């Protein structure tokens with residue numbers, strides 16, 4: 466305890482029973498994520514001083530320049546998770562295919578799989594803007610004791626057993642859910658422990674912040690253009706405030722605390738949108754819904770989308786329920802008026 470704030474470890478033990486199917490597995494899982502987050506946080510906070518900023522000259526499966534910290538964070542999370550004997554497979558934004566975690570000589574008895582974006586928003590790294598790690602956990606569907614298969618990773622978001630993010634900002638925070646609400650823990654770097662700083666986070670039902678890359682305005686669907694113009698009208702509590710950091714974890718974290726909507730629509734430049742369903746949209750949707758918000762692709766609930774490939778992209782609208790329903794209304798009207 467620090468003051469009257471319990472540590473992440475104490476909180477997990479107290480809430481162990483909430484993690485269904487667990488036999489101490491939640492603790493082991495989160496202990497590995499906690500450790501990896503501390504190691505990456507240390508490196509991120511020294512990025513300007515140590516030669517780990519900038520690209521490595523490689524491109525990841527998304528065709529994006531891999532930043533050195535991307536590669537580093539990916540390695541740290543993968544190695545830490547594998548060493549804890551808790552998962553049978555891992556999917557990462559940085560890896561083309563999923564990683565099979567070898568079990569002991571009797572095959573792999575681990576029951577969980579992890580999907581992650583090890584360092585989201587990495588283009589912000591060398592300009593000293595907050596970045597984050599996003600993770601999502603499922604129970605495997607293939608038989609325990611056999612190698613993990615692709616279908617284990619292609620489950621809809623409603624099957625998630627845990628999801629969370631680490632935000633490497635002015636302070637490092639771990640925010641997660643196991644389906645019983647959302648809690649935030651802040652790292653005290655002097656001690657190396659995460660302390661419960663944001664218990665039972667709730668998305669305000671309404672908000673006045675909209676987060677979207679307005680540089681793509683001309684490429685957006687008509688309904689999205691109509692909603693953005695609605696946000697900019699002088700009426701009632703509008704115009705709203707436009708806040709867009711270009712780092713999903715940072716934009717979503719701020720909007721969850723203050724009220725707002727994050728949008729990454731389809732556009733004539735990215736027909737399916739940009740964000741990846743499995744390790745960005747689903748975990749952020751789980752957290753959003755557990756905090757009382759809403760997350761959709763503009764029409765369908767994100768967590769009910771049936772995935773078809775590891776790195777598939779979907780349009781993403783997530784945040785205060787009234788704001789998401791408003792943009793869905795504009796999208797529906799524009800679709801309807803087209804015929």
Ligand code: P6P
Nearest residue numbers: 585586587678711712713714739
């Ligand atoms: P754009 C970072 O690359 C990311 O995946 C999200 O973190 C962020 O919100 C978005 O892409 C920014 O994309 O096209 O607006 O620069």
